[in-house]
Amino acid sequence: MAEEIIVSVSPHETRVAVIEQGLLQEIFIERVHAGHCVGNIYKGKVLRVLPGMQSVFVDIGQERAAFMHVNDLIDTHEAVMRERGPGFTLPPINELLREGQTILVQVTKEPIGTKGARITGGISLASRFLVYMPETHHIGISQRIEEEEERDRLREILIPEQGEQDGFIVRTACEGAGAEEIAVDAQLLRSRWQTVREDFMRMPAPATVFEDLPLHLRVMRDLINENTARIVTDNAEIHSALERFLADFIPHKKDSLDMSRDSTPLFDLHSLEDQIATALERKVPLKSGGYLVFDQTEAMSTIDVNTGAFVGRRDLEETIYRTNLEAAAAISRQLRLRNIGGIVIVDFIDMLNEEHKRQVFRTLEKGQQTDRVKWNITEISELGLVEMTRKRTHQSLQKRLCEPCPTCDGRGYVKTAESICLEIFRDIQRGHWTCTKGIA
Numbered sequence: 001m002a003e004e005i006i007v008s009v010s011p012h013e014t015r016v017a018v019i020e021q022g023l024l025q026e027i028f029i030e031r032v033h034a035g036h037c038v039g040n041i042y043k044g045k046v047l048r049v050l051p052g053m054q055s056v057f058v059d060i061g062q063e064r065a066a067f068m069h070v071n072d073l074i075d076t077h078e079a080v081m082r083e084r085g086p087g088f089t090l091p092p093i094n095e096l097l098r099e100g101q102t103i104l105v106q107v108t109k110e111p112i113g114t115k116g117a118r119i120t121g122g123i124s125l126a127s128r129f130l131v132y133m134p135e136t137h138h139i140g141i142s143q144r145i146e147e148e149e150e151r152d153r154l155r156e157i158l159i160p161e162q163g164e165q166d167g168f169i170v171r172t173a174c175e176g177a178g179a180e181e182i183a184v185d186a187q188l189l190r191s192r193w194q195t196v197r198e199d200f201m202r203m204p205a206p207a208t209v210f211e212d213l214p215l216h217l218r219v220m221r222d223l224i225n226e227n228t229a230r231i232v233t234d235n236a237e238i239h240s241a242l243e244r245f246l247a248d249f250i251p252h253k254k255d256s257l258d259m260s261r262d263s264t265p266l267f268d269l270h271s272l273e274d275q276i277a278t279a280l281e282r283k284v285p286l287k288s289g290g291y292l293v294f295d296q297t298e299a300m301s302t303i304d305v306n307t308g309a310f311v312g313r314r315d316l317e318e319t320i321y322r323t324n325l326e327a328a329a330a331i332s333r334q335l336r337l338r339n340i341g342g343i344v345i346v347d348f349i350d351m352l353n354e355e356h357k358r359q360v361f362r363t364l365e366k367g368q369q370t371d372r373v374k375w376n377i378t379e380i381s382e383l384g385l386v387e388m389t390r391k392r393t394h395q396s397l398q399k400r401l402c403e404p405c406p407t408c409d410g411r412g413y414v415k416t417a418e419s420i421c422l423e424i425f426r427d428i429q430r431g432h433w434t435c436t437k438g439i440a
Contacts, residue, residue, distance in 0.1 A: 002229040007216050007242070008266045009235035014215045017272050018223065024275040026336050029400055030215040037062070037107045037117055038393050039126070039212035041196055044119070045205040046101045051094045057116075058105060061206035064116035068105065070096070072120040102205045104196075109393050113298070123196070125189050125210075128221055128249045129174040129182055132189035136167030144172040157182050166190075173225065220245050223372070224253055232258045234266040279337050279397055282412075286330060290323040294334070295412075296398060300343035303331060307349065320349045321356040328360050332367020339400075341373070341392020350384040361386070 003025075006017040011032070018026040030036055042060040049056050056073075057065040070093045097103065109118035125132045139158050141151045154170045157179045174182065192210075199209045213221060216238050224231075231246075231253070233239050239259045246254040260266050267273050278284075284292040286308075293304040305327040307319060331346060346364075351357050357380045364386065368375045377388040394400075404410030415423075 001227060003225075003227045004230045004232065004270075005219060005223065005228060006266055006270055006272065007219070007231070007233040007235075007238060009216070009233065009238050014238075015267065016215060016219045017267065017270070019270060019272070022271070023333075024272055024279070024337060025333060026339075027272075027276060027279070027397060028215060028219065029397075036110075036212065036215065038110050039107065040208060041104065041106045041123060041210035042066075042119075043200050043203050043205045043207045043209050044103055044105050046097050046099050046103060049094050049097055049099055051092060054090070054093045056093060056097050058103065058119060059206045060105065060107075060117065060119065061208065062111065062117060064111055064114075066105065066107070066117040066119040067115070068119045068121065072108070072118070072122070073097070074121070104200050104209065110395065112392075112395055112399065123193075124169075125192055125196075126171075126212075126221070127185045127189055129171055129177055129185045130189060131169040131171060132186070132193065133167035133169065134190075134193045138167040140169040142170055142172040142174070145170070145175045150175060154182075158186070216242060217245055220250065224250055228253060228256060230258060231256050232260050232266065234260045276397075276401075279334075280401065284330065284334060286323070286326050288323060288326055290326065292327055292330060292334065294338070294340075296340065296396060300345060301340050303334075303344065303346045305346070305348050317351070317353060317356070320351055321353065321360070324348045324351060324356070324360045325363055328363040329367060331364065332371065335390060336371055336373075338397045339394060340396050341390045341394075344388045344390060346386040346388070348380060348384045348386065351380075 001020050004019045006019065008015045008017075013029060013031040015030075016028040017024055044058040044060040044066065047057045047059050047065050054070040056068050058068060060066045070090050073093070073096060074090060103121065104123065105119040105121055106123050107117045108120050111117050122136075123134060125134075139155060141154055145151055145154070154174060158168050158170065168186065196210050203209060212218065216233070220231075220242060231242065233242060236259065239257070242257055243254065246257060260269070262269055267276075282294055284294065286292065290308045291306050293306065295302045295304075305324060307323045327348065334340075335344065348360060351360070361380050365377065368377060371390075373393075374391045375388055378386060380386050405412075408414050
C-alpha cells in the first residue's frame, strides 16, 4: 500500500507523519529543547557500581545518570551466546567496571519519566543498508528478507567484507542491492567507527562522541521503502537537505520529494492534527460500533475490547468474533500510532470457538508484521487475554505530548460532587466536635 511521508518543521519542533490512504500510521516528534539521544554515542564516567543488581550508573552528561546492566555491557546476542557455549556465565559487574572509569556507551532507550537513559556497551552504527557492529564477527539478515536465495546472496557479499572483528546486520532496504553499493556502505561505517574511536581517546568525560542524524534524515534512512510514493516538506532548508540525502543514498526516490508552498499548514492540509488528537483519546471507536479502551500505566498498557453498539446479525458468538477480528486489525495500527511499548495486555471478548480464536490471533500477528518495531506475542489464553511486548525506545505519544492532570494527579478520575460535599460535612463535624470539647 502506497505511503506518504509528511515532514513539517517549525523553529521549535520537527514532526514527521507516515500516512496511508489519508490515515495516520505513525508520528515522530522531535522538539528543540528536548533533543534526541537514542543512537548517540557517549564517553561516560561510571558513577556507581551495583554488584547486587549486576548494573552500573554512568554519567553521560545528561540530567539523570544512565543505567546499564551487565547484559548490555557484554554482547548477549543469541548467535554470540551459542558460540560461547551453554556453560558460559556472565561475570560480576564489579570485575568489569569500577567507579570513576571511563567507558564508551550508546543510548538504546531515551529517558522516560523519572528514569535515565538506558545504555549499552555494544556499539552499533546504522546506514541505509547495514548496521555495523564493530569488534564482533556476527552477520545477521533482516527477517523481512524472506527469500532464502537472496539471504544467501547477501551473506556471501558480506563475508569478504568481514574482517576479524567486523559484524554486520543486513537491513531490509538492502534487499536487491548490488555488491558495490553494499561495499560502499560497509566502508562508510568503518570510517565512522574509526572517527568515534579517535574522538573517544581525546575527549574528556562526559562527552558526546557521536550524534545520530536529525529526525528528518533518520526517517529517510530508516523508513523509506518500495511503498513510499511521496515525501512532502514545508521547509526550504529541510527540502534541500532531503534532496541531497536522497541523491546520495536513495537516488530512485529523489523524484518523490515535493516542496509544499500552500499557505495552509502541512499537517492541517492532510487532516493530521485531528488524527493526532484522536490518538490521545482513551476510547477508540470501531466501524462496527464496538470500541477499544487504552490505559497506560508504569507497569504495562492494557487494551479492552468491547462490542458497544454492535449487536450483530446472526448470533452472539458471531457478533463477538466479528468485533474481536476488527479489534485485532485496529490494535496493530493503534500501537504504532501511539508508540506504546513495553508489556501490553489485550483483553478480547471471550470466544468459545477455537477457530475464531485462531483467526483473531492470526489477524493480530499479520498486523505485527508491518510494524518496524520488534514484537513478542503469546496465544490467546483461556481468559481471552493476549500478552505481548513491543520494544520501547522512545516515549509514547501520550507521554510526549501530555502531562498528569493537576486535579486528579494522573489517576484519570476525580471525586464526585456528592463525595466532596460529604467530606466537607465531616470536616464541619470534626470542627464542631473540637469546639464543643474545648468548651467542656
